[in-house]
Amino acid sequence: MIETTLSAxxxxxxxxxxPAMPVTEAAEYLRRPEVSVLPVLDDGSVVGVVTASDLVAMVAETDGRPSVRTIMSSPVTTVPPETTVSEAAERMRTAGVKHLPVVDDEGYRGVLSVTDLSPYLPRHHLSIEWRDDPLSIESDGGRERPPDDRRADSIM
Structure with a gap:
């Protein structure tokens, strides 16, 4: 597989x-089908992310209408544009996140979601390690049996 970097x-x-935006305004953005995450920027730096899950938790846990700062997920797991797609996928897995803001020395560049990764990653990843010869042929009426097969012939 050719490794694609996030910059590509x-x-x-x-x-x-x-961070000071009222939650109700953030909720209006998240109502749009194409918006699954809102990066929270303070002076050009990503300081958090807000998702619909954060809003649901806020409604369940409070009666008030706090600012984005009080419900955003922080600290934020970010990656630079030079990160490969497979590295980004592993970073999401280990951090337990579904969105990764991409940042460089100049600041925020965009966001990568789990869904965005799907065209770049194989459907299945198999790691096969042969330890011994998987089959051996024995003279047993023409049947093949592994050497460690100790089952009675009546079971086979």
Missing amino acids: ADLRSPPTVP
């Missing part, structure tokens, strides 16, 4: 929001 991948650019 098609990153999405969802709306960004400031």
